[in-house]
Amino acid sequence: MGDYFQTIVDLDATEQEAGELAAHVLDRLIAEGIVRAERTDCVLGGSGHGHAPGPHYAHAVDEPEPVDLLWANGLDITTGRTVFDSGQGEPGAATCPLCATETRFHDDEWALDDEAWRPFSHSFDDWAEGGEGTIRCPSCDRTSGIDRWSWEDDYFACGRLGLTFWNWAELTGEFEERVRRHLGGHRTVTLYGKL
Ligand SMILES: [Zn+2]
Known part of the structure; x- marks a missing residue:
């Protein structure tokens, strides 16, 4: 068994605005109870630290599962020029x-x-x-x-801002639409992958 991830990549964010947008979308997701404010040891890759599911995380996904059982269950936000990929397999x-x-x-x-x-x-x-x-x-x-x-x-996406959710059930279209609004109406793609 591996660890699954979904990454919402902002296709329009510039280098200059990525940091501010990341802070804004995180604030919104904390306010909505989707993720917790504190950074803990709950994601793979990157710094290893992210935001664990909040009390209303189930509002973001279809068929919520008890992600508390999994160690890697957080949100990791990446900023800066990145080629996001789906981890396994070939393009x-x-x-x-x-x-x-x-x-x-x-x-x-x-x-x-x-x-x-x-x-x-x-x-x-x-x-x-x-x-x-x-x-x-x-x-x-x-x-x-x-x-x-x-x-x-959507095997690859080039962007300056990505939100990676580790081991969450499939994000709903409604949630992705809300994230796009928090990103100022930017275009996004969602990558599905496994490590
Ligand atoms: Zn051509």
Whole structure:
């Protein structure tokens, strides 16, 4: 058995506003009783410290389970330029923001096509280090930033602010909508993963 996580990634937050937005959304979630104010040892990755479920955590999820039984059950907030990923498995396909054509990274036997994947991997590294992360689309031959591509099953997302919930039941659409409002109406994607 592994540990599951869901990460709501803000696609619009800038480097400058990420810290303030993170503090605002955390304040709201504490006020709503979704998470606790104090930081405790309850998340994996990052600093290892996060916010455990609050008294009304069940309002955020479908079919709440007794997460108190699990050690890793908190909210971890990440700020700063980050390539968020789903942890396990391989990326399936990515869609170009300019021509909407999909690039697949696997052959029929589901083996990773290194040649197709390598330039994307380099662009992620470049973007994460503060570069443009430009990538040339194999289909239309035009370049764009890797942060503008979309990924099959939301496998990756580039952002400056992410909220990772460890081992929570599936977050409801209504809760995600509320988080988007707290983020000033920014676009978000939600990644599902397992460690
Ligand atoms: Zn293209």
